[in-house]
Structures are given as C-alpha cells and as structure tokens.
Amino acid sequence: MPRELIYADNAATTKMSDVAFAKMLPFLQEQYGNASSQYSLAMKSKRAIEQAREQVAVGIGAERNNIIFTSGGSESNSWVLSSVPVLFGNKGTHIITSGIEHHSVLRACHALEQKGIDVTYLSVDRVGRVTLDNLKAAIRPDTKFVSLMLANNEIGTIQPIAEIGRYLRDKNILFHTDAVQAMGHIPVNVNELYVDFLAASAHKFNGAKGTGILYKRSGISVPQIVFGGEQEYGLRSGTENVAGIVAAGYALEENISDMRGTANRLVTFVQATIDGIRAKVPNICVNGDPENRLPGIVNIAFENSSGESLMHLLDLKGICVSTSSACTSGKDEPSHVLMALGLSEKQAKSAIRISYGKYNTMQEVESVIFAVCNAYDKIFRATSNL
Structure with missing residues (x-):
C-alpha cells in the first residue's frame, strides 16, 4: 500500500480548496471563451473575472478597480519595485526595505542599485521584527519608497505594518507590502495598513498556482508591464488566466469566512x-x-x-x-x-x-x-x- x-x-x-477547484473547472472546459471577445461565451469569462476582482477587493477592504491580477506574488513584487525608477527617476532616490524580505523583493532592490538608486536594508531584532524607530532613523530627505513584508515566510513573524504605514503616509512616502504569506491567514485590510501597494499569491491561500494579486491605491501609477491589448486596465496585456482568477476569488472568500x-x-x-x-x-x-x-x-x-x-x-x-x-x-x-x-x-x-x-x-x-x-x-x- x-x-x-x-x-x-x-x-x-x-x-487547493475543493470549492475553488469546482468553481474553476467550468472555465477550463465548458466556459472557455476568451474574456476579451464580444460574444456571450466570452462575456461569461469576463463577468467571472470581475466577480473574482470584487471578491478579492472585499476581502482586503479595497475598491474593485484597485485590484490587478498577475501570475503570482513574485511578479507583483517585481512589478512594483521595477516601477520605482519610472516614478521617481534613477538618481536622487532612496528606498528602504529589510534584510529578511523575500528574494523577489531583495533581488529587485539589487537591480535598482545597479541603476543608481540608493537602498537601505533595515536590520531586524532577535525575533525578526523591524521597529518603527529603526525605520525613522533610516529615512532621509530623498526617501521616496519603502517595501516591508507583512509576515515572513520562513519564521512567520508579523511586522507592525499598520504603525509603519501610518507614519509613512504622513511623510508622503509610498509604501509597499509583500502580503503573500499573510493573505488568507490573518486579517488584511489595505486601509488599516496604510499601504499603497500590496502583493499576494493565490496558491498560498488554497487557490491555484499561477495567479497573483497586485493592489494599487487609487491615484498611484505603475508603468505598463506587458504590452499588447487592454487587459487589466491596459497595464498587463495578454489573455487572462480566467480559471485561476476565479479560483483565487473563491479561495480567498472561503478562507476569510473561517x-x-x-x-x-x-x-x-x-x-x-x-x-x-x-x-x-x-x-x-x-x-x-x-x-x-x-x-x-x-x-x-x-x-x-x-x-x-x-x-x-x-x-x-x-x-x-x-x-x-x-x-x-x-x-x-x-x-x-x-x-x-x-x-x-x-x-x-x-x-x-x-x-x-x-x-x-x-x-x-x-x-x-x-x-x-x-x-x-x-x-x-x-x-x-x-
């Protein structure tokens, strides 16, 4: 045996959640229309994507048009970090992160350093927490952006993101959090956390692999990452992963409910x-x-x-x-x-x-x-x- x-x-x-799996199956077989087409079969896919967008938005206290679907948390993190030179320029820009971030953030920061952006890597205490005092000490007149994970994927330590976010909002410094390990497991509300960007990945909360989430606060810009059509508000072109997106919405909804x-x-x-x-x-x-x-x-x-x-x-x-x-x-x-x-x-x-x-x-x-x-x-x- x-x-x-x-x-x-x-x-x-x-x-994967049984509910999420059952909900995604029709979009792999019977309802396989391209969500960008105009006939009724395709419109079922389009409506399903928008329903999932609403489910995710409700789950994190956001507006529907703040949610962009990606291929995963690493893409969402990389997209936000790679936007820094476009938003602020290569020179005269200082950003802050921590030494215990996921490699999708750390390596993106290393790439930014090669472009002339100054990066400070905050140390953590013995239990893996960044303190607000350490962050305050690292902020400079040219600090434009901070990226700190909500919860660490190796040790589980949860960072004081709301406290930090409130301080950064008052300083008019953009704030990104990698919530990949946290979302679907602890309460996540983008307004209470005072974040401008948030990244998540469906396979971490019983959804399907290959589906990620990027929250972008209204009024904040990111450059187009994939060129082509008008999918995902014209920022990430290409035929959507309808089945994975549908599964993400239901998996998150189910996890939050219990x-x-x-x-x-x-x-x-x-x-x-x-x-x-x-x-x-x-x-x-x-x-x-x-x-x-x-x-x-x-x-x-x-x-x-x-x-x-x-x-x-x-x-x-x-x-x-x-x-x-x-x-x-x-x-x-x-x-x-x-x-x-x-x-x-x-x-x-x-x-x-x-x-x-x-x-x-x-x-x-x-x-x-x-x-x-x-x-x-x-x-x-x-x-x-x-």
Missing part, C-alpha cells in the same frame, strides 16, 4: 509541536516572534544537527517539511532570514520549517512530532559515533 502523506509545508504552497476558527486550530497545532518536540529534545531554538506570528508556521533549530538531513529523513516517512523558503531550496546556503536574526551559519543550517494548513489534523501533528524526534535521535547518535 502507498504510504500516507502528511503535508506540513503549507508556507511553500497549499492544497479565518478565526482555522487560526485557533493552527495555533494549537504549533504549540503542541513545540511542546512535544521540546519534551524529547530540550535544546531546540524556536525562531521568530512567539507573540506576533502567523498561526501555522514554526521554525525550529536543532543543536548539532542538520536541517537538510532532518527534512530528508522525514520525507522517507512521508512527511513534508522544509529547511527554508521553497524559492531558495536546493542551495547549500544558510537562510538569510535566520542569519539576520543573529543565528550562526551552523545554527541556521540546523533549522526546519513546519507549516500547517487548514487541512491538517491533530493526529498528523502527533505523527510529525514523533517522526521529528526519531529523526533527530538518529542524526544525533550518528554524529556522536563519529
């Missing part, structure tokens, strides 16, 4: 995992903010161990966890996020990320705890005999 899979890597991607209940369950799962592993392996280090953290993510470093070895031993038992962001896996480098927290390279390489989602059960959590402790014991005994 095939082994039973336990999926505990929901920060990398999520299982957000509190799901979050409570996931917090219980994470605490049980920490307590259960610590009972057998007392010297673990739990990374991230214990108070301001996404409900389903826990990042744990193990003394005298290898996170990669742990991950592979768990995989042999049919349990999926990760050592870092899925976007950087496969590289023999310590996590830039964990290093920014002050961990040594050895400590950073010993960590695994366990991330639960709404389809996990307490029975699976207990299996994860048992398997992690057994795997660590094997590694510890093997290294002790060397």
